[in-house]
Amino acid sequence: MKKQSDKIEPYYPEKCPVIRALDILGGKWRLAIIWELSRFESMRYNELKRHLVGITNIMLTRSLKALEQHRLVTRKKYCGTSPHVEYSITESCKYILPALEIINEWGKARVKENSID
Template structure:
């Protein structure tokens, strides 16, 4: 089964397609900050993510060439995840967004708690 060719209107559109969602930026941050991690280590470094969601997000990031999955033929088998060159570049591109979030986190929290639930 082949995937249809996505249509992007700009570079931001393509980037958001790759990194969109709640967990992918946090996975990138953990791998960028800690280096290669085994699945359990990665799960501990991304608080709140379920095992199923982490597996799904890692598979998508691997398919997009952002994360590398290395399987070591040992007993017991060992698998490590790390960022690829495009993954490192993407992680660096997200750093200013993280800095913006840190600078305005209290304002964001305040506005979110003041707004009535939809």
């Protein structure tokens, strides 16, 4: 058993995988973006924005860029008669989905509990 006087080394993101994961996925919108993109093969920017009620253009753009940098989301640019951009989750990101499904079920249970009160 450790004594209180023993020096406790703080956890740093590079040393603790949970903190590192939360650093990457943190933020109000990142998990919501991943969740919405997981429901579709790919989505255009405005389509994704319509699914995320309350998100601003700046926040969506910043969140998508951050997710791209961490290789969780891909951005595909289409040139042609109607140029557009589509976003989709990567294979690496698909490993997160079982955890999000558990969180989704937990959230449903909380909503149900609150509606009983």
